[in-house]
Amino acid sequence: MSEDWWDVPGNPYAPAQTRGPAVLESPSPSILAPQDGDAPSQPYTAAELLALEATTAALVRLDCGLAASSRAVAAGWINRMAIEEAAASARLNGILIDTADLRLLAWDSLDRAPDPDLAQALPLYDLVRRIAARHPQHLYTPRRLAALNRTRLTRSTAFSLWNGAADDVEAEERWAVLQAALGPDDLTRLRAAPALTGAAGFLAHWHQVRADRSAGAALGRLLAAWWPARQGLVVARRHNLDGATFEGSDTFVSPTHPAFAGGPVLMPSIGFLGHAQEYRPDRQEGWLLAFLNAATRSLARGEVLLRRLRLAEVRLAEALRPKRSTSRGPQVAAFLLAQPVVTSGRLAHALDMSGTAARTLLDGLHSDRLVLEISGRDAYRAYMVE
Structure with a gap:
């Protein structure tokens, strides 16, 4: 991508004032999606617009379903989805593991020594849990994000926020890349777009500045997962679930509990299971549609899991x-x-x-x-x- 990527005419991630006129191309003509206020319309292809509407509806529907669930069901949902997200994220990093094995290992129930791939995936689960327990307002500034990596805050010497990052990255380089990835001007441009479009754009920008190498691709995916909550599309924190005391994994000494804190409802890595060839945030063309399709698959999995847990709740209450x-x-x-x-x-x-x-x-x-x-x-x- 070029340095003036944001200013490419018709770019769906660009702010309204810099987009320029829409260019109609066959067979996928641009469609103008209405925006709030007096801002000009934003161009999407027909497929992108349909996918954006369907995925947004699915995300809000799942968020409302979690809000209407009991504390136990909501906590169980995030616990289970965190394991699946960690396993799927590991696969996108080239680490092929079985989700069932990761579940047993993370919860101290595996009866054998983990193989090297499984051992590499275990810190990813801790990363998902820790990011999921944070409020989105604490994740999008370099200083606050880097603070999560301090041992005195995480209370675990084994934890690293930069899981999957290159080993030869110096602290100064990582700090410079974080400042580029979380620059206020870039975040402002993303906030001008719909929440899910902004999430796709954030992940593309994360790869554009090579933060996937310096800070880890998994961290970028989790920050993209929190973007809809940051934008207010889903609830960032549910007050009736604060203070939940369900215990977490025995493997880590963590300052956070895994109870559902309001987000992220979206778990993007899960949607790329079986579609890893579509995970190309470094390519502008086709990335928005690929991200939305993956989000739809992930949300469908989340809805199925929520229905199963609510049914199990009824059966257990009877038994x-x-x-x-x-x-x-x-x-x-x-x-x-x-x-x-x-x-x-x-x-x-x-x-x-x-x-x-x-x-x-x-x-x-x-x-x-x-x-x-x-x-x-x-x-x-x-x-x-x-």
Whole structure:
């Protein structure tokens, strides 16, 4: 891309005052999408406009579905989607792993030593969790973003915000690239576009300034995922979910909990599973449509997961209906929904139960097909609800 990429006539990421006249091309004529206020219209091809409308509707629909869900379902959704996003992001980085293995490893339930690829993907899951727990207002300035990488704030010497970045990047170079990627003028241009168009444009800009090499492509994808919340298209933080106490992975000592904080609802890497050849943010032509199509696939996966968790909530509530005032049935149901991996030991510790009682309870729920056994072991078994 050229240095005057923003000023290319007809560029859908450019601000209204610099776009220039739309050029009609066959067979995909430009269509003028109305903007708020008195700003001039923005040109899109027919396919881009249809995709933008459909994806925006799907994003808002999923956001509203999460807002209407219980705290346990919402926390369980972000926990499970974070694992899938980390696995998909690893694949885009050239690390081929199995999502089920990453789930077990991240939640301290894998019964073998991880292979090198799986070990490389594990920090990506921590990165997704940490970024997901932040407010978007704290992510788009170089100083605040770089502050997340300080050990005294993350409380984990193993954590690196720059996961997947090149090893030969000096601190001064990384700082200069962050300033270029998060420049106020560039962010202002992106804010002039619809939220999802801005997310695609942000990821393209991240690659244009080579921040994918200096700071990591995975971080750029997560910042693009938060862009709709920054723009107000989805809720940035839900007040009724603040202070959720669902425990997180045992693998990391993290200052954040994995409970749903309002975003990001969009998990872009998931949408490129099976379509990795379309992940070309370094190319202007066709990138917006590819991003929107991937977002649609990711949101469809999110809706399916949300429906399954809400159905599981109803079934668990029926199976664990309290028979006396001291029953822990509701707490057990909430814990099973919130955690992507449950063991008898973790359940017993969280709810102050005996190990025998926890094992008996999980075995009964497994017999009733309310939980799935995912470890494949005869002892120290691991379960999940979906």
